Amino acid sequence: MSSSVFLRRSWLAENGALAALVVLVVALSLLSSDFLSVTNLLNVGVQAAVTAILAFGSTFVIVTGGIDLSVGSVAALSAIVLAWTASVAGLPWPLATVVSLAVGVACGLVNAALIAYGKLPPFIATLAMLGIARGLALVISQGSPIAMPDAVSHLGDTIGTYLPVPVVVMVVMGGIAAVILNRTYAGRAMYAIGGNEEAARLSGIKVSRQKLITYALSGGFAAVAGIVLASRLASAQPQAAAGYELDAIAAVVIGGASLSGGKGRALGTFVGALILAVLRNGLNLLSVSAFWQQVVIGVVIALAVLVDTLRRRGM
Amino acid sequence: MELLRAEGLRKRFPGVLALDGVDLTVRSGEVHVLLGENGAGKSTLIKMLSGAYHPDEGRVLLDGHPVHIRTAGDAQRLGIATIYQEFNLVPELSVAENLSLGRPPRRFGFVDTKRMHERAVELLARVGVDVDPRTPVSRLGIARMQMVEIAKALGLQARVLIMDEPTAVLTTGEVEKLFSIVRRLREQGVAIIFITHHLEEIAAIGDRVTVLRDGRSVAEVPADTPQDELVRLMVGRPIDQQFPRERGQAGEPLLKVTGLGRKGVFEDVSFEVRAGEVVGVAGLVGAGRTEVARAIFGADRYDTGEVTVRGRRPTPGDVHAAMEAGLGLVPEDRKGQGLVLGADIAENLGLVTLREATRAGFVDRKGQHQAAAEVAEQLGIRMTGLGQEVRTLSGGNQQKVVIGKWLEADAGVLILDEPTRGIDVGAKVEIYQLINALTASGHAVLMISSDLPEVLGMSDRILVMARGRLVGELSAAEATQDGVMALAVTEVEGPRVQ
Ligand SMILES: Nc1ncnc2c1ncn2[C@@H]1O[C@H](COP(=O)(O)OP(=O)(O)OP(=O)(O)O)[C@@H](O)[C@H]1O
Ligand SMILES: [Mg+2]
Numbered sequence: 001m002s003s004s005v006f007l008r009r010s011w012l013a014e015n016g017a018l019a020a021l022v023v024l025v026v027a028l029s030l031l032s033s034d035f036l037s038v039t040n041l042l043n044v045g046v047q048a049a050v051t052a053i054l055a056f057g058s059t060f061v062i063v064t065g066g067i068d069l070s071v072g073s074v075a076a077l078s079a080i081v082l083a084w085t086a087s088v089a090g091l092p093w094p095l096a097t098v099v100s101l102a103v104g105v106a107c108g109l110v111n112a113a114l115i116a117y118g119k120l121p122p123f124i125a126t127l128a129m130l131g132i133a134r135g136l137a138l139v140i141s142q143g144s145p146i147a148m149p150d151a152v153s154h155l156g157d158t159i160g161t162y163l164p165v166p167v168v169v170m171v172v173m174g175g176i177a178a179v180i181l182n183r184t185y186a187g188r189a190m191y192a193i194g195g196n197e198e199a200a201r202l203s204g205i206k207v208s209r210q211k212l213i214t215y216a217l218s219g220g221f222a223a224v225a226g227i228v229l230a231s232r233l234a235s236a237q238p239q240a241a242a243g244y245e246l247d248a249i250a251a252v253v254i255g256g257a258s259l260s261g262g263k264g265r266a267l268g269t270f271v272g273a274l275i276l277a278v279l280r281n282g283l284n285l286l287s288v289s290a291f292w293q294q295v296v297i298g299v300v301i302a303l304a305v306l307v308d309t310l311r312r313r314g315m
Numbered sequence: 316m317e318l319l320r321a322e323g324l325r326k327r328f329p330g331v332l333a334l335d336g337v338d339l340t341v342r343s344g345e346v347h348v349l350l351g352e353n354g355a356g357k358s359t360l361i362k363m364l365s366g367a368y369h370p371d372e373g374r375v376l377l378d379g380h381p382v383h384i385r386t387a388g389d390a391q392r393l394g395i396a397t398i399y400q401e402f403n404l405v406p407e408l409s410v411a412e413n414l415s416l417g418r419p420p421r422r423f424g425f426v427d428t429k430r431m432h433e434r435a436v437e438l439l440a441r442v443g444v445d446v447d448p449r450t451p452v453s454r455l456g457i458a459r460m461q462m463v464e465i466a467k468a469l470g471l472q473a474r475v476l477i478m479d480e481p482t483a484v485l486t487t488g489e490v491e492k493l494f495s496i497v498r499r500l501r502e503q504g505v506a507i508i509f510i511t512h513h514l515e516e517i518a519a520i521g522d523r524v525t526v527l528r529d530g531r532s533v534a535e536v537p538a539d540t541p542q543d544e545l546v547r548l549m550v551g552r553p554i555d556q557q558f559p560r561e562r563g564q565a566g567e568p569l570l571k572v573t574g575l576g577r578k579g580v581f582e583d584v585s586f587e588v589r590a591g592e593v594v595g596v597a598g599l600v601g602a603g604r605t606e607v608a609r610a611i612f613g614a615d616r617y618d619t620g621e622v623t624v625r626g627r628r629p630t631p632g633d634v635h636a637a638m639e640a641g642l643g644l645v646p647e648d649r650k651g652q653g654l655v656l657g658a659d660i661a662e663n664l665g666l667v668t669l670r671e672a673t674r675a676g677f678v679d680r681k682g683q684h685q686a687a688a689e690v691a692e693q694l695g696i697r698m699t700g701l702g703q704e705v706r707t708l709s710g711g712n713q714q715k716v717v718i719g720k721w722l723e724a725d726a727g728v729l730i731l732d733e734p735t736r737g738i739d740v741g742a743k744v745e746i747y748q749l750i751n752a753l754t755a756s757g758h759a760v761l762m763i764s765s766d767l768p769e770v771l772g773m774s775d776r777i778l779v780m781a782r783g784r785l786v787g788e789l790s791a792a793e794a795t796q797d798g799v800m801a802l803a804v805t806e807v808e809g810p811r812v813q
Contacts (some may be wrong), residue, residue: 118719148700185673192666195655202652203666203720224598273643 011025016308017255017271022274028282035285042164048277049166050075050229052270054244055251056177059269060214062252063181065194065261066122067220070129070293075226077137078104082227083146083236088288091275094151101223107133108219116208130245137238145235155231168230170270173224178266186213194261205307217302251276253305316380318506318679320341323580324373326359326705330699333359335530341475341667346497346507348517348538348636350549351527352736352739353711354697357510358400360527361477365397366390377475398464400510400737402649402709406453411435412469413452438466443492445601454536457733458484458600458765465493470649474706477508482516483536483737484647486599486765486808487715487800494520503566512711512739513766514542543668550741558772559744562791566590569641569759570728572611575620580606581783584620588728588759593750595774596763603783604763613637620788624728643726645718647665647733647763653717654705661687662700664715673761689768693749695742710737711736715746729753731762735769747773750760752812767796776795 029036045275051096061068083089091099107129114125182189189210192200201207207227213261225244230236255272257264279300319341325399326334334356340346349357364375366384374381374497377393384390390397394414404413411431412419420430435448451462451622462486470478497507497520509521515592517524521538534548544556547745568587575584581603588594596604605795610617629636645654655663664687672679687701698708705716714737721729731750735743747763748759749774764770770777777794779787780804 183678184676185669185678186676188662188669188678191658191662192655195657196651198652199655200666201634202612202644204635204648204670205666206635217538260656262655 001209021275023139044277044281045167046164048273049170050225051168051247052273053173053225054248054275055269056246057172057218059252059264061218062257063190063194063264064214069126069245071222072241073130073133074107074222075241077133077221079226079230079236080137080141083148084140104219104223105216108215112212112215116211141238145237147235148230153231153234174270251299287292316341320376324370337532341506343506344504345522346509346520348521348524349510354709355527356530360535368705394474397477398468398469402460404452411448442466468741475506479510485702488599563591565592568712571623576616588761589743590757591754594759595770595777598780598803605779607783608732627668641727643721643729645721645731649717653742656706659702663705664720667720694719
């Protein structure tokens with residue numbers, strides 16, 4: 001009898017963000033006649049895609065109780081590597097893509113090695129990587145954009161007349177993240193490590209190895225995000241995605257994850273990223289100045305997390 | 316004289332009515348024992364007196380006047396101090412800082428560290444525990460943490476002192492010390508609410524007993540009520556045998572420890588555990604029992620000696636290797652080392668078997684759930700469902716989860732460190748039966764316990780440790796409480812290992 005009560009409660013807890021999204025969408029469609037059109041909504045989807053993909057990667061890390069500040073820089077670096085190896089070094093584009101993904105994963109592995117073996121706090125290790133990856137992107141590109149290979153640029157197009165490829169990539173990456181978190185050993189280990197690292201270790205989970213996997217995934221997802229972003233712009237830019245790590249973290253947290261670890265879901269993160277994108281889009285449609293937008297978004301992040309904390313404490 | 320009274324307290328949590336009308340009266344200068352099965356509502360009741368929870372219904376009176384205890388601060392102002400079942404110490408801070416938490420002595424607005432230190436030394440001396448006040452709490456074992464908690468509560472000079480299972484992890488010696496402190500407080504007119512699952516303590520220290528069952532207060536009886544009667548009141552049925560150990564023939568040695576040592580902690584520890592055997596480890600707090608267990612299991616490193624499990628020698632300091640070799644460890648500190656408190660019961664029960672339940676990277680979650688359901692049933696975990704967060708389980712039921720996850724794992728050699736900490740008399744018997752089943756099927760059990768009757772009642776052989784060394788071994792037949800204690804206080808020659 002009572003297990004259903006628990007189900008219902010957690011359903012509510014997890015869908016607080018979803019409820020907020022619905023409210024936001026309803027409010028905006030009342031306030032602006034342009035909001036609720038297919039074109040605009042798909043536009044929102046495209047806007048959300050890069051943040052969402054980064055945020056899926058960050059979800060892994062945050063679930064383990066860590067943080068990854070380097071994802072924006074890693075995204076830029078991966079895109080630059082792809083463009084450079086294809087356009088300048090002349091590698092065929094599929095190979096260039098693989099190299100680019102490998103670079104993202106490698107950055108994650110370096111983060112993890114510093115954290116798991118060097119015992120650096122995740123904040124510091126990934127802050128260092130934020131600088132390193134951005135710097136390398138600038139070095140390789142010599143500070144200017146590099147054209148993306150045409151084949152990859154199609155990632156920025158649409159399937160048929162409507163469906164933007166970035167939206168498809170976002171949904172696919174979200175699905176992958178959900179499956180990893182829910183169904184795989186790596187995912188379940190992430191929750192255990194974030195919930196109580198010592199208990200996880202004493203239960204036979206190889207914590208260091210699992211952290212390698214976690215940060216590598218985050219790096220890999222960042223690379224995908226970087227490629228999607230660059231293909232939308234048709235060129236890889238060394239300064240792209242600067243500051244996106246904060247949006248990614250915000251999306252994860254709005255989605256119900258806890259920065260102290262052990263909690264978080266791919267679906268929540270998806271909703272979190274959509275909330276940010278809908279909010280930006282809506283504020284644009286309502287011609288709110290870019291300055292005020294920052295204020296509003298800050299307030300929304302604080303509110304979302306506050307409401308969530310209060311609800312949890314309320315039980 | 317009646318000091319504190321609770322009337323008709325009711326408290327509902329999502330999915331469970333934890334308290335369903337509880338009355339309690341406590342007089343000044345008495346030790347009032349709360350007795351009840353795991354999940355009966357004891358901790359919930361005292362949390363309403365300490366301001367941690369608010370009753371949905373009912374009221375609390377102090378000196379005959381209704382009071383509203385909304386926060387821990389309110390409780391403190393009213394003179395109510397509480398020692399919780401789950402500790403409230405800040406692991407990173409030193410013992411001295413913990414003892415002055417929230418009200419450090421000040422001088423010109425700054426913390427007066429000198430006075431803080433003096434206060435700590437004095438409080439620690441009162442409870443008679445030998446720790447340096449500068450030690451971070453995280454470095455203390457669970458029993459010393461308990462003593463620090465007690466010292467902290469004493470520092471509050473309360474009129475009502477609530478102790479939720481303070482003796483669960485203490486050995487006979489510390490329990491005696493605690494009792495003499497309690498007696499002194501009682502003489503000074505302090506009202507003491509005392510929760511324990513050790514029935515023999517009730518007559519020793521208590522005056523009256525309130526029995527809780529399923530969230531209701533079902534009886535108030537004098538503390539010299541016979542134990543059988545107390546059990547009947549609490550469980551609703553008699554328990555015929557407290558320690559149902561079925562001894563069999565010991566087989567091959569499964570675990571062999573030779574010359575194990577870690578500098579300054581333990582030294583030259585050698586023993587073996589055979590298939591079908593339960594080997595108990597007794598000793599005072601700080602004797603090094605937990606440290607040895609952790610070293611064997613690979614949770615910590617060791618400097619000298621070797622560990623052999625079923626002929627294999629797992630890499631020192633590698634938990635995973637130890638598990639592969641067939642070792643398991645139920646740790647003493649369930650909150651810090653045993654449980655993922657924020658995860659649900661199924662998740663926790665399946666943690667050790669997660670690797671085995673994985674095929675090609677994917678976890679068989681259905682199988683995991685089923686196995687969890689079976690163990691939960693076997694141990695009688697009182698829960699709203701497998702999806703309940705472990706944090707919201709009662710202390711004893713949390714302990715069952717820690718044991719349960721290792722029962723699922725089917726380890727050849729299971730090391731139990733204070734396995735029945737906080738578990739009620741009825742459920743203890745269930746756990747002993749499970750230990751019997753393990754040894755009957757050829758497993759070996761090494762059981763560290765501070766509960767002497769349990770060590771005597773369940774072990775086939777008893778090892779006694781003192782000051783980091785093995786000081787004796789007794790067979791079940793020759794072991795007596797006094798014999799074990801005499802060994803446990805042995806002064807080891809040479810410098811004290813510590
Ligand atoms: N925060 C909470 N949320 C949900 N349920 C809770 C919460 N706290 C306690 N409970 C439930 O209330 C019941 C009573 O728990 P309580 O901790 O008072 O038991 P107890 O008598 O102290 O048991 P033990 O001897 O095991 O310590 C249990 O079923 C427990 O699961
Ligand atoms: Mg309790």
